[in-house]
Amino acid sequence: MKESSVQSRISSAYYKLTATERKAADYLMGHLSQAQFLSISELAEACGVAEATISRFCRRLGYGGYSAFKLAIAKSLAPAPHPLGEARGEVGPEDSVLVMGEKLLHTNTSVMSQTLGLLNPETLGRAADLLCGARQVYCMGQGGSMILAMEAAHLFSTCWPHYHAVQGSHIQAITAALLGEEDVLLFFSYSGSTRDILDLMQVARERRCKIILVTRFPKSPGAALADVVLQCGSDEGPLQMGTVPARISQLFLVDILFNEVCRRNLPEAMQNREHTASALAAKHI
Numbered sequence: 001m002k003e004s005s006v007q008s009r010i011s012s013a014y015y016k017l018t019a020t021e022r023k024a025a026d027y028l029m030g031h032l033s034q035a036q037f038l039s040i041s042e043l044a045e046a047c048g049v050a051e052a053t054i055s056r057f058c059r060r061l062g063y064g065g066y067s068a069f070k071l072a073i074a075k076s077l078a079p080a081p082h083p084l085g086e087a088r089g090e091v092g093p094e095d096s097v098l099v100m101g102e103k104l105l106h107t108n109t110s111v112m113s114q115t116l117g118l119l120n121p122e123t124l125g126r127a128a129d130l131l132c133g134a135r136q137v138y139c140m141g142q143g144g145s146m147i148l149a150m151e152a153a154h155l156f157s158t159c160w161p162h163y164h165a166v167q168g169s170h171i172q173a174i175t176a177a178l179l180g181e182e183d184v185l186l187f188f189s190y191s192g193s194t195r196d197i198l199d200l201m202q203v204a205r206e207r208r209c210k211i212i213l214v215t216r217f218p219k220s221p222g223a224a225l226a227d228v229v230l231q232c233g234s235d236e237g238p239l240q241m242g243t244v245p246a247r248i249s250q251l252f253l254v255d256i257l258f259n260e261v262c263r264r265n266l267p268e269a270m271q272n273r274e275h276t277a278s279a280l281a282a283k284h285i
Helices: 006-016 019-035 040-047 051-060 066-077 097-118 121-132 144-157 169-177 195-206 221-225 244-264 266-281
Strands: 137-141 163-165 184-188 210-215 228-231
Touching (some): 006 066, 019 051, 121 244, 137 144, 195 210, 195 221
Parallel strands (some): 137 184, 184 210
16 A cells, blocks of 8 residues: 655644644645755754654654654655666756766855855864864764865864774763863764764763764754764655765865965975875875
């Protein structure tokens, strides 16, 4: 039997909902497509209710939690599948390779513009201050976010030797347990809402380590534990996990942060990059 749509479930259950749950239902019926891109905190704020109300509302509709509810929204709104997969209508099977490339170029440049628009110079400055004063900087993430953490560690290590990418949940837990007040944790998490990030950041806070979080959601549980939150652009639905635009937006933030740290001590940065280039020159044929 075909699974009922989110809309039909809301309609069927509407008169069984509490007054606050109806506020959530009223908002969602008019903004369902936008809701798939919101964190539970953002949706609760948009509906004018508590996060607990959203959780109860999702369970009332028969979903295991908010993540399952968002996934159901994405499935309800997804267009008919085509060979290129989920593209939100931007790329079609009839497009030539060049047209497809132009559309993707537009999407990727748009997320960088969006990220720049969200950038707070004061917040970026605080992040740069923490990195400049750090004894050691540990770059972490889970899944695809770990790839971004590795990219960040690699970029910064071309100038300074105290940046490290830490992989694997067990090694990350060990590292977090030994952090100190002079260390900085640079964490990447698009959602800011995974169990791993909360566990690690809680340990880091207990060790009084400073935390910089790169995320899409500044009101996520992870953001609440961070000292500095850098917000990237790019809306990503539950069916689009790990999209290239989402990664580009975060890498763009890393590039801005790297250049800001470099210009805090430009002579040293330039000299260190020359040393790095010289060391690598012998590796080339």
